[in-house]
Each structure stands twice: as C-alpha cells, then as structure tokens.
Amino acid sequence: MQLRFAILGAGRIGQVHARAVAGTPGAKLVAIADPVAKAAESVQAAYGCDIRSIDAIVASADVDAVVICTPTDTHADLIERFTKAGKAVFCEKPVDLSLARVKACLTAVAANKGTVMVGFNRRFDPDFMGVKAAIDDGTIGTVEMVTITSRDPGAPPADYITRSGGIFRDMTIHDFDMARWLLGEEVETVQAAASVLTDKAIGELGDFDSVNVILRTATGKQAIITNTRRATYGYDQRIEVLGSKGMVYAENQGENRVVVADKSGFRSAPLLNFFMTRYIAAYANEIAAFVDAVNSGKDTPTTTHDGLMALALAEAALKSVAEGRTVKLAEVL
C-alpha cells in the first residue's frame, strides 16, 4: 500500500522533495500546491501529479501525508491544520522562528495525536549515518568531543537573511541538531562568538557571517561548531567525533575523484558546491524514513521536539554573543 503525498510549496526545496517522493518505493506523489502557477506546473509536468489548493488538499481523501515547503512563517499553522485533518506531516525546518510559537504548535500536535517529522536532512546522509553507527556500536567508546565544520560556498541573498532569523537560526540550526544527535545528551551551556568578515552588508542587516559555538553537556561532553557563509572551495561539511576508544569522521565530497599531477603538485576538484547535490541521498533517505515511520506507526526519527531544541540552542547562542557570557540552555527554554 502506497503512502499518498501532497507537497505544499513548489520552490527549490519543494522540488527536491517532489523528486524524493516520486523516487521512493511505497510513496506516491498525488498533488502539488503553490500560489505561483508556473512553479506548480513544473512539478506537475515532471511527475504527473495534480495541482490543488492547500484547502483542497486538507479535504482530499486520497492524500495521506503532506510535505510542508512553504515560507517559514506558515509552518506552524500548516502543521496544526494538517495534523487536525489526520494527515501525516513532514515539515521543513524550522517549525517557527519563535520558541513560544513552536511550543504552542507542539501542544496542538499532541492534542491532535499528529505525526510530524521535521526535516533535519543531515541525519540521513549515508556518511553521517556511518559516523553515528560507529558511536552506537561502541567502536569509538564514550563520546567526548564532537567537531562540526559547516561552511556555505556563499551567502544567501540579503532578503533571505532578513527573513531567516539570522545565521544561528538558519544555518547553525542544522549543526545544533547534529550536535545533539551525536553527543547523545542534551546541551547544558552554550558559548558563541560571532563576526562579520565576508560582507559588511550582512552586518548591516544585523546578522553575522562567521561564528564559532561551544556546547557543553552536564557530564562535560563538548561540541564545537564552526560556520561561515563563504568557503571558496565549495560546500564544506565535516563531522568528527572523538571518543574514549577512538575517533570517527566523514570525509568531504569533491565534485569528482580526478587528480592531476604536474610540476606544480597534485590538484583535485573543489567540493560539491550546492546543498541539493551534496545531500541528494539524504533527502531521499529522510522521505523513506518518514514513509516507514508512518506505515509502521513508529516514532519519526526527527520530531518537532528536535526542532524546538535546535531553535533553543540558536536562541542561547545569540544571547551568549549579546551578553558576552556562557548561557545555560534552561534560560531560554
């Protein structure tokens, strides 16, 4: 029996999910919704699904699940509406930029007995899953230090930055989720440093482009996160975990595996430059995991609670920068 999907939003990430749904055994793309007709039509053309309004999808008996890829400020409302309508929900992060709104949404979801998965795609990257497996199977012993290096090739457009909630809520939020996942414990304290180094315009918007964050759990485990908005050599995505018995890490992905050697030395390609190329397998895996959870009735592997905690870490990081001190996560939750 196939899980029948509608996708809300036919923008860049909506198209990623449309492809993932279409290519997932056990999933079927039934409908796409987007106020921009052209965007919706391109998904229809590619996958042969219906175009419907969001209202129509709420009422569609032939839709079991939705993927929410609409603007951030609509996420919480749509989650509430679709869980109430009895649809399983996959929502792109973040649930909302306001912690209070996220909490209210969680309450509503609980009341609706809804199934909601938040799209922390990196947990589903095959290499990062391998890192997690080396933790879970005891290969590296007890986790002590998590090191996450996450650098974008270039900054997003200014109008995205103003709507995104800033670097901690938009970019570091992925790393906060990875840190929680890999540490295996909740974070107790947050220390963050932030700078504007790549583009003054980012600073003028009140945001930063270069940040480092130290997270510490109650037992003393630590994670360090390094972010910048500009890495000329590509989309730099590294994870390393030190444990009592050893270390595990995942190597970056270059554009290809070709090496040229001459009198100037050895040269290889830059890193894959785009999140959709780099995480293509992760996007497919997360939809498959969602389908599996809905069909089996098991918990989704990522939840709205994960969305809440990652957002809270972003709040704490901002507070640490603003107040020049180590911030307890409990202060912002």
Place this chain on the structure above:
Amino acid sequence: MQLRFAILGAGRIGQVHARAVAGTPGAKLVAIADPVAKAAESVQAAYGCDIRSIDAIVASADVDAVVICTPTDTHADLIERFTKAGKAVFCEKPVDLSLARVKACLTAVAANKGTVMVGFNRRFDPDFMGVKAAIDDGTIGTVEMVTITSRDPGAPPADYITRSGGIFRDMTIHDFDMARWLLGEEVETVQAAASVLTDKAIGELGDFDSVNVILRTATGKQAIITNTRRATYGYDQRIEVLGSKGMVYAENQGENRVVVADKSGFRSAPLLNFFMTRYIAAYANEIAAFVDAVNSGKDTPTTTHDGLMALALAEAALKSVAEGRTVKLAEVL
C-alpha cells in the same frame, strides 16, 4: 519528441538499462521482451511498459530504438535484424565472440545504414570522463603511458566463464576499449601474461584469473592492463595516464567516506563491490549519449568498430600467451 525504447532481455543488465532508459529525459520505455515471463513482468511492474515478443518489437511502429541485453550469441543476429527494420540499436558488448562474425555484422550494419552503439559503459563514468578531458584539453601534454588496474571482487560462476570467451574477451575487453580511448592511437603490438592463481577450477575450464597485458602503439605509446578475478577489498577500478606535462588519474570509490581511527590506526570502507553500483552513473550517461546521438544524427560515441577492435585485442592477447611472443594486432584482424 521522445525516443521510444524496447529492451531485449530482462536479466541483470537488462534491468540496469531499463532503469537508465526510464530515468533519461527524452527516452521512454515502451516494451520489454524476455522468454522468462517473470523477468519481463518485473520490468513491466517497475516501469509500466508492455511485454512483447522480439518479433512483435521488430514490427512495432511505436519503437524507435532497442537495447540488446540477450545472450552474447544472439547479439550479431539481432543487430542485423533491428538495423534492417530501421531501429536504432544499443547493444551490450561483445557483438560476438568470433571476429569473423563481428566483421560480417559490421558489413550488414553498413548495408542497412544502421545506427549501432556498443555498450562500453566505462567511457561514460564521470571520473573517467574527467581523465579523458584532462588529456583532450592538453592538461597532461602528449599521452605516453596508460595504466589500467581492473580487479573484480570475485569470479563469476563457472558456466558464465565457459560461455564468456574467457577473461580477455569478457573482462579485459573493457580495459582494451579504455586503453584505445585513452591512448588516442591504435595498438600495434600486444604482450600478455596469464596465470591461474585464485581458483584451480578456472584453469580446468581453460581460462585464467590473473593477467597482465602490455599494449604498444606505432609511435611507442604504451598501456599496461592488470586484471584479476579476486580482489578481497572490492571492485578495484583505476585509471592513470602519464603525459609529457603531467599525470592524471581517477581515485577508486569506497562504499562510504567514513574513517575510524584508534590505536590500531585509521580504517575506511572497502571499495564498492558491484559493477552496477560502481557504474550507476555511467549506465545512465551512456543511454543519454545514445539518445542524443540518435536524435541529432551524429555518430554514436562507441561503435561496432570499437567492439571489433577490443575483441581483436583480446584475440591477440590470447595468441601472445599461447605462443610466448609479442603479437602484432594486424595478425588477428
């Protein structure tokens, strides 16, 4: 306008091509043919195409092109029949195990003014295309030495070996094609050494499992090919080209990019273990190239002539082993 395909043969490689055709923009899978109903039905189920007999496909007005994935001894006949019927043909290598039969087939294809592409998939691997590009754009200067290491994870079943024509015609044939492609000149002489080292049963079938071949062109360029039927660490596929200005090579592909380090050292995954996984992109690219050639009327990037030349090199290698001497390619052509 889409190119409408039928696939002849629903075995392992037929299924690879069915997936490639189904996923190629501008291509449409119309029909599958296989005497084994179950095999044909599984392709039908996966891609929603018709099941037809070969005879019916010859007569189908809604089929523009066929992919021949039937047993080797049927290839030449089918090529002749389908080119006569005006269909474009993509045929798995080899065209035939007999050089004389291949030559006759080429004559027939020419008489039919047929379009035939032979499936030397490795030329379409993105990394090997990068190696070729570094030759073609002058990066490494004039080619001098080509080094091809090609090792299978394990030997095929005995009955495959008896039908395949032996290691040179079945396994090295890919490397002969790569060598010709990368040398950019025809081979003049062949020297080969062959041993049975991994399994006596292979020797009892009259075949070898471990071979090295040196190819030399008239201008003195050389290629060295190393093959074995058993590499415990996976499917080892390496290409390196030395030129007057530098060297270019493609690194192997591991199962993942995870590294574990502990007191015993650093460990990473074995190589991808299966040709269909390793060359998944190559199979897709070669079908796309075929579609492009048929639609544009340009020559196919690999031809029956390429199939002939690779087979002739295999003949020459066998002769070199048997007679303990350097064999001129002209002797067998």
Place this chain on the structure above:
Amino acid sequence: MQLRFAILGAGRIGQVHARAVAGTPGAKLVAIADPVAKAAESVQAAYGCDIRSIDAIVASADVDAVVICTPTDTHADLIERFTKAGKAVFCEKPVDLSLARVKACLTAVAANKGTVMVGFNRRFDPDFMGVKAAIDDGTIGTVEMVTITSRDPGAPPADYITRSGGIFRDMTIHDFDMARWLLGEEVETVQAAASVLTDKAIGELGDFDSVNVILRTATGKQAIITNTRRATYGYDQRIEVLGSKGMVYAENQGENRVVVADKSGFRSAPLLNFFMTRYIAAYANEIAAFVDAVNSGKDTPTTTHDGLMALALAEAALKSVAEGRTVKLAEVL
C-alpha cells in the same frame, strides 16, 4: 665562526636540544649541566662535550649561548642571570607560570639588552611553516578563521600536571602561540570550556583534560582550539586556516605510509605518537633560527613577549571557565 653552546638540563627535552645543536651547522655543543651526573654523562658520551656546573657556564668564555631546559620555576632566574652575563639565551617555554614574574623578567632582559628566544617549536615545523607561507604570500587572502586541533596520545604523569600549571598553561599554550602567529593580530577576547573526561584523577588535581577555546580579535577574526589529553590514534596535530580566498591546512603525520586493504576495508598506521618524533625537524629548525638570529643580530623569531602573551591567554581561558563568561585579554595583562 661557530656559536658555542651550553645546555642547562640533560632531561628529555635537553637531549632533544643537544642533538639539535650538535647537528646544526654553525653551532657547537661545548658543555652540558645537570645535577644528575648520569644524565649529564649520557649527553657527554653522545656528543663529546664537557660537563660543567651552571656557575661554571656563566663564567665560561668559550660559551656564547645557552639552552635552558631546567625546571620551569628556574627559567626566569636563569634568563636574567645569563643575559646579564652576556650570553644569548634560548629558553624552553614557559618563562614562568606567573605573569608578574614573566613581566619582571622581560624588564630585566631589556635592561641587560639580552637576546632571548622562547622555544615555541611548532612555528618551525616545515608543514606549519608552509601554512604560514600560504597566509603571508596572499594565497588564501585575508585570514578569517584559524582551527587548531591538538591532542596528546596520553596524559602526562600526575606530578607533572601539578607542576605544569594545568592544561591551558602547559598544553594549550603552544596552540595559543600558534593562533597569535596565524591570526596575525592580537586576541581581544577569550571563551573557554573545560571538562574532565579521560581520567578523574586529573580533575582531583584541579585540572581538566578536554578543552575548547574560542579566541576573537578586535576585527572579528576567530581561532578555535580543541585539546584533549587522550587520543588513542596518536599525537594529533592539525592546523587549518580559512581566508577570504581559500583555505590552507597541514595533514597529520602517520607512523608510515603503508596501507593494507582487504574485505574489512583500508587500514593505515596511527599517527606518530610522540612529540619528539613528530617535531624532530621543528626542533632542529628552531635552533638553526636561533643561531642565525644571534649571528646576524636580527630579532629572534620568537621572543619573551610571545611567551608572555601565550601565558596571558592561558590565564584568560582559566578565568573564562571559572567565571562563565567571555574574558577580555586586557583584564589579565
């Protein structure tokens, strides 16, 4: 004309320097001093130098320069005494564990017009010099982020920890110096997190074994330092610098370059396990640089001021941990 050396202290690091002096063109090892006769005799046996008391060396007309390898609490006194005696001084770090004492020593050295070089050996590692060169020659543009990973294979003995001033003053101090050197600007603020994860005994001594530090300059450049006392896979020494145009890093050094591949994957050796093996070239280079500076009258490449600044950063890190806040370096200087 050769620079004639005496070495004060024939312990482990004294022997490293004895070998470096003996092997440096333009340097000659004249005398060794150590209250432990056996230690002094082993240096004498190896290099054919005299054994003399420190008093005798102060008065030796045939000694131009001394290398101070005695216990930390004697460094400042010996620096003052030997600069007063007109000898050039190379002193192992740190100058003293007390910032006040270091400042007083600097004043005395200035009054003596003394030449003093502090042994921050890592600046002289060939690979790290290559990293610095890529900064200085503009290859990576303006420096933005420095990432230093420095992990010892195992903790030193408890009695060393009690005398060393703790992990920040004894281990991180090298990384503080590297960070200043690579940032090219003085640090303005320090944030540190510290844990006891590898051995409770270290905590009982009032020290930590696992720390992360973020340094930030006035212009917003940042450095992140990660230290632990236990890395099972060897002596992990990595440096990476992100700039506006690119990134540069130095790869770790394994015990050898041998790789074994089998069905379990690819395996290579652990990292070099000992600072004296890992930095053998650095120790030789720093003595050569000292000889060159003394002979040419140029400034030494590392100075007592560098020693002071690195120690101040350690103080600030301790204060950050103790007070749970971002500490300005100016507060402790």
Place this chain on the structure above:
Amino acid sequence: MQLRFAILGAGRIGQVHARAVAGTPGAKLVAIADPVAKAAESVQAAYGCDIRSIDAIVASADVDAVVICTPTDTHADLIERFTKAGKAVFCEKPVDLSLARVKACLTAVAANKGTVMVGFNRRFDPDFMGVKAAIDDGTIGTVEMVTITSRDPGAPPADYITRSGGIFRDMTIHDFDMARWLLGEEVETVQAAASVLTDKAIGELGDFDSVNVILRTATGKQAIITNTRRATYGYDQRIEVLGSKGMVYAENQGENRVVVADKSGFRSAPLLNFFMTRYIAAYANEIAAFVDAVNSGKDTPTTTHDGLMALALAEAALKSVAEGRTVKLAEVL
C-alpha cells in the same frame, strides 16, 4: 666495538654513504679515497676522517669495511681485492654490466670467503619494509601480483646513459630486485616493451626512456614494472602487492603535507624530487644492516647473488624487446 669504514669514491653517492656511516651507531668513518682531491677533502671536512689512497686502505689495519662508490667498471675488481684483504665490502649496484664478469666475481668472493653486500637501498625504505612485513606476516595471504611504478623526475645526462648500460640495467634494476624480494620466488619469464618518448637523444644513444616489464614465476605469480625517465610531478616510487587475502601498498612521499583549497580545487605539493631525499632513511638503514650483519656474522640482507639476478633480469628484458618474445630467465643466466 665499532666497525671502522673507508669509503671509496667521494662523489654524490659516496657522500650519501659517508653521512650514513657517520650517523650509524657502531660505525666509524676512518678514511675516504678519491682521485679528485677536492671531493675527498669535502668529506674529510664534514666528518673529520683521513684521506687515503685505495692502496693504502687495502693495507690499513684500522679499516674493517669498505663502501665501494667508484665507477661501475671498477666494482668487481675492488670487491675481489678487498675481500681478499679480509675487509667486509658494501658495494653500490651494479657489480658489473657484464653477467660473465659478475659470475667470476662471485666465484672469487666465495674463494675469499668474503662478506659482500650490494646496495639495493629500496629494500631498506621504511615504507617498503612495511609492505614486505605485511607479506611476511601473512596479512595479505599468498602473493599473486606485484605492481611497481618507478618514475624519475628527469633523465640523467647523456654521458651517464652511455656508461650506465641503459635503462634496464641502470634504472629498472632496482625494480627487478624489488620484484624478486616481494614475489618471494625466482622469475621464470620476462616480457618487456620499450619506447623513446621523452627525448630523441636517448634513442640516438641506443637506449629507451619508457618501459614496461611483466615478470612471471613458475607458479604463475606476476610482477609488472612501469618506468619512465620523466615524471614532471616528482620522483614517483610506488609499490603495491596483491595477495589472496588482500592488498598492501605504500603511498608516495610529497615534499610536504600542506594543502591549499580554493575555487579551483585542492592542491598539494609535488613528490620529493630526488632519490637522496626520498631514500634518506633507506640509505641509513642499509648501512646499519650491513654493520649488523658484519658484527653478527649473519648473511648480509642483500648479496652479490641478488646483484647477479637483477642484472640477468635486465639482460632478459633487453632480449625480449629485441626479439619480440617472452624470454626465459634461464636463457641468459
């Protein structure tokens, strides 16, 4: 008790050995001989040894061992003379360019009950020793295929080529020795291909600059050797051994471990460019092994027999090229 050495020949390789002897515990450099006064004096200046004539060294009671670094055509005579005089002999390869002369020399050495070690330095490279260890300890199972890639950065001067006996006797000879050592069996047949690709002048001297050789033992094990006189990216020295259980190889050595990444990709240094830099540890290790063998009375790890066999393989390779056939080693021995 120290082994007292004289070195015959103060040229480039004589100086390498002088440094190795001077730095080897248990070895002492007593005298240097060279008809060129300036060359001998530079060794004397560096290591404080005597300058003596070869005649004087034969008669020197304070010399236990000699290192022969004189021109090739004097090697056999000097080996005979010094073994007769009761000195242990370390001789640079080759013993002679004539197989007959080498055989006569072996007879004389046997009659003199002499100790002679031939300088196949690569067997003493730490990484290649690691490869051998992985064979000897059973890690890779039974050896099946040995792959040796050995490429010089540039061709030697024309007058060296005319005296050296050509590429097989001068360059490949090292690889022939490595192949025998790693195969663990004697070679039965030789197939070689040779070209002139880098410099016509080499061809005009009757030599080749680009060769491939396949060696095969009676049990079917094979080795493949690839040589060229010009590799723009440095001194390429690779060894790989495939066995029944796995593969082992040694990675090349770059000039440093610095990597730069930017929009054009990742770049690292070319390979070490000079045999004396690349094999500095091997030269030290082989002298230490010689000292150990002489002192212990054990066989030297490399012998005049090894020299004979490597030269015979060169003869067979030349014959294979000339006659266009597979040559049995027995034909030339």
